[in-house]
């Protein structure tokens with residue numbers, strides 16, 4: 001059954017709480033400029049930000065432009081990022097996108113979704129992150145965390161990341177759009193986690209439609225004890 005849709009006043013409350021708790025959320029990916037951000041986001045597919053930061057710390061101090069990356073070369077890059085999943089393919093894409101940036105965009109990262117999406121290894125999600133983080137545009141990139149939070153809470157349900165993105169685009173008030181992406185990602189990463197959401201510590205629990213909520217640790221133990229006692233009674 002579809003959860004009861006959020007009323008505009010509830011959406012306002014939902015995001016006001018994130019804004020009060022974390023007025024200026026930041027990407028957890030390390031970067032120096034739009035180019036290094038683009039590379040970091042491409043490397044982050046199916047990898048943790050922590051793992052990506054560890055690898056890019058080896059290259060970004062010296063390699064921070066498309067031109068320098070082309071001079072560094074695919075073999076060196078592959079070696080430097082071999083701790084990240086899918087590193088062979090990612091190294092190939094980073095070199096290919098650096099070539100396109102050098103040849104078609106004077107080495108600059110374009111501030112344009114269509115042009116970004118034409119770069120090798122760059123899809124809608126990566127383009128949205130770059131537009132939001134590097135250029136301050138109010139885009140919402142839907143990754144696995146946002147997809148889960150939007151569906152679980154009932155805030156912006158959708159069967160595909162694009163459906164969720166469109167739903168968020170429609171309901172998130174303009175004043176919250178710039179930071180909505182990071183608020184929802186961080187919430188999904190640290191509170192509304194995939195395996196067992198931490199509902200007792202969640203400051204939007206009263207607005208969230210997810211049921212049944214994860215009980216507090218004590219309550220968890222209590223109900224577990226009751227179940228064990230009931231099972232013993234049945235056996236005896």
Ligand code: SF4
Nearest residue numbers: 192197199202205208
């Ligand atoms: S109440 Fe639970 S399910 Fe709902 S957003 Fe918070 S952590 Fe996620």
